[in-house]
Amino acid sequence: MTGTLSGRVATLCDEIVAVVAPEVADQVRHIGVRLHEPLRVAIAGRLKAGKSTLVNALIGRRVAPTAAGECTRVVTRFRYGPADRVDVVSRDGGRSSLPLDDDGMIPQRLGVPAGRVAYVDVMLTSARLRDLTVVDTPGLASADTGVSARAEEAVGTAPFDAGIDAASASEVAAAEAVVYVFTQAVRADDVRALEAFRASSARLASTPINALGVFGKVDTLVGGAADPWPVAEPLAAQQQALLSRCVGEVVPVVGLLAETGEAGRLTAADCAALGRLAQAPDLPLLLASVDLFRTRPAPVDAARRERLLALLDLYGVGFAIAQLTAEPQLGTGELVRRLVAASGFPRLRHTLQETFTWRSDAIKAGWALARLERLAGHTVGRADAEALRDAVERLLRDPAYHRLRLLEVAQRVATGAVPMPQPWEQELIRLATSDDPRWILRLPQAPAGQLAEAAVQAANRWRVYAVAGAGPAQSRVAQVAHRGFHLLAQSLRTGAGR
Ligand SMILES: Nc1nc2c(ncn2[C@@H]2O[C@H](COP(=O)(O)OP(=O)(O)OP(=O)(O)O)[C@@H](O)[C@H]2O)c(=O)[nH]1
Ligand SMILES: [Mg+2]
Numbered sequence: 001m002t003g004t005l006s007g008r009v010a011t012l013c014d015e016i017v018a019v020v021a022p023e024v025a026d027q028v029r030h031i032g033v034r035l036h037e038p039l040r041v042a043i044a045g046r047l048k049a050g051k052s053t054l055v056n057a058l059i060g061r062r063v064a065p066t067a068a069g070e071c072t073r074v075v076t077r078f079r080y081g082p083a084d085r086v087d088v089v090s091r092d093g094g095r096s097s098l099p100l101d102d103d104g105m106i107p108q109r110l111g112v113p114a115g116r117v118a119y120v121d122v123m124l125t126s127a128r129l130r131d132l133t134v135v136d137t138p139g140l141a142s143a144d145t146g147v148s149a150r151a152e153e154a155v156g157t158a159p160f161d162a163g164i165d166a167a168s169a170s171e172v173a174a175a176e177a178v179v180y181v182f183t184q185a186v187r188a189d190d191v192r193a194l195e196a197f198r199a200s201s202a203r204l205a206s207t208p209i210n211a212l213g214v215f216g217k218v219d220t221l222v223g224g225a226a227d228p229w230p231v232a233e234p235l236a237a238q239q240q241a242l243l244s245r246c247v248g249e250v251v252p253v254v255g256l257l258a259e260t261g262e263a264g265r266l267t268a269a270d271c272a273a274l275g276r277l278a279q280a281p282d283l284p285l286l287l288a289s290v291d292l293f294r295t296r297p298a299p300v301d302a303a304r305r306e307r308l309l310a311l312l313d314l315y316g317v318g319f320a321i322a323q324l325t326a327e328p329q330l331g332t333g334e335l336v337r338r339l340v341a342a343s344g345f346p347r348l349r350h351t352l353q354e355t356f357t358w359r360s361d362a363i364k365a366g367w368a369l370a371r372l373e374r375l376a377g378h379t380v381g382r383a384d385a386e387a388l389r390d391a392v393e394r395l396l397r398d399p400a401y402h403r404l405r406l407l408e409v410a411q412r413v414a415t416g417a418v419p420m421p422q423p424w425e426q427e428l429i430r431l432a433t434s435d436d437p438r439w440i441l442r443l444p445q446a447p448a449g450q451l452a453e454a455a456v457q458a459a460n461r462w463r464v465y466a467v468a469g470a471g472p473a474q475s476r477v478a479q480v481a482h483r484g485f486h487l488l489a490q491s492l493r494t495g496a497g498r
Contacts, residue, residue, distance in 0.1 A: 005365035005400060010035040012391050013368070019092035024375065031371050037362040038080070039423075040133040040354065045181030047139030050216040050255040054181060055136045057345055060128045062265060063105055064136055074117050077105070079133040081123025091118045105402035112462050132352075135175055177356045180247060181214045181255075182239075186222070208364070213243055213250035214350060214449040218344070219257070225318025231343075248433070251348045257319075260311045263335045270308060271324075271332040273300045273316070278324045287318045312401035314341070366404040369395065399487050406432040406484045409477045417474045424465065427458065428481050437492060452492035459485035
């Protein structure tokens with residue numbers, strides 16, 4: 001998928017290819033190809049946080065192993081391909097292909113000793129991957145496990161696991177965005193792990209701009225089949241405040257329900273079993289705990305009950321039964337749709353698409369422009385260097401590219417490199433990361449005229465700040481913000497929107 005900014009850089013690459021020498025053309029073509037690649041998102045978090053479960057939900061297929069006993073010890077990249085295929089990439093650069101196992105999952109045995117695996121490259125025909133590449137990462141060690149000492153030592157170098165090598169670390173670093181999964185409360189070592197993750201990947205500094213928090217397994221917050229959402233929502237908001245320097249938003253989800261629903265694992269037979277359970281005379285007792293659900297007499301055999309627990313856990317089972325009690329004729333498809341809605345997953349996907357897709361456009365366009373400029377520098381003195389530089393300059397004069405500068409300064413402020421009072425920082429980040437003027441200006445209901453006026457006022461405020469209220473670093477940031485609001489006001493007046 002190619003966004004507006006990177007789309008224009010891609011067009012420019014095509015134009016340049018036609019007028020430069022063949023060897024330069026090859027490099028320009030390569031830059032153009034990268035612009036068409038989908039957004040790469042790395043899923044990070046502590047051991048057993050539910051990362052692989054979320055990966056499966058995002059892909060819409062259960063491909064990554066998630067059983068309680070198994071841990072993901074290698075970095076695994078999932079990307080779109082014309083046929084399903086698993087490539088194990090060794091540390092020496094060799095590749096060996098494997099088929100998926102009988103359940104359609106990555107085989108347990110990779111055929112290469114674990115110590116020699118750099119990463120696993122999985123290509124799938126899943127439509128979801130056409131505009132999203134997902135990178136599953138091994139759990140970050142936590143202070144309450146035996147590996148903590150090793151992890152502490154490794155902070156800043158190889159935070160995932162002392163055994164992770166440079167090839168897989170750079171595979172993660174190539175991601176444009178990161179989703180950090182945590183459960184229950186954010187602990188000090190969650191923040192440390194996130195810092196370490198940031199240190200491992202310079203290009204992927206984890207900031208509110210490119211990182212999203214997922215508060216996973218929220219169904220386990222409250223006991224039994226009770227509704228976790230009244231607790232999950234305020235907790236997520238608190239966690240967002242705690243992590244505000246690291247992630248832009250914290251989205252609560254029940255990953256397991258998302259995986260089961262999105263991967264289409266609930267069958268008509270499961271649905272029928274849930275319907276029979278809905279008739280059980282002592283239903284409240286059955287749903288009181290996992291143990292009681294497993295062991296009490298019920299109109300469904302033990303194996304099926306175990307399967308339902310694995311697919312839905314107790315909250316999901318209780319939720320499904322409540323739906324079927326209210327509407328006994330409910331079809332499997334509709335039940336699955338409601339389960340996905342109850343998982344909170346639609347909000348996560350929306351946030352991913354809305355925020356990261358736009359940002360990835362700007363990030364990729366910025367990357368490509370920098371590469372083109374460098375190429376122009378290398379070809380100095382040759383006739384085609386002129387053509388290259390001209391083309392890049394033409395593009396940079398386009399007001400749309402001011403966004404790249406905005407993103408750059410917002411990144412500096414968000415990481416604390418340029419300190420700024422909070423309301424200014426927040427306004428700058430909103431301007432840099434959105435194209436919705438109502439959201440940027442915090443005027444959700446305003447008509448266009450009022451928006452333009454508010455943008456002019458914001459521009460003036462930033463100009464005053466640039467001149468009077470700030471040190472030199474803040475002043476440079478403020479000038480970029482000033483121009484950003486000025487351009488926003490202009491586009492609002494001409495009615496073109498941004
Ligand atoms: N109840 C419940 N269980 C979940 C949820 N998400 C994941 N699980 C379970 O938690 C266990 C661990 O999930 P994984 O997705 O393998 O976790 P992970 O973070 O990939 O684990 P490692 O790769 O080993 O670090 C599995 O048994 C999942 O089924 C959830 O939202 N609710
Ligand atoms: Mg995993």
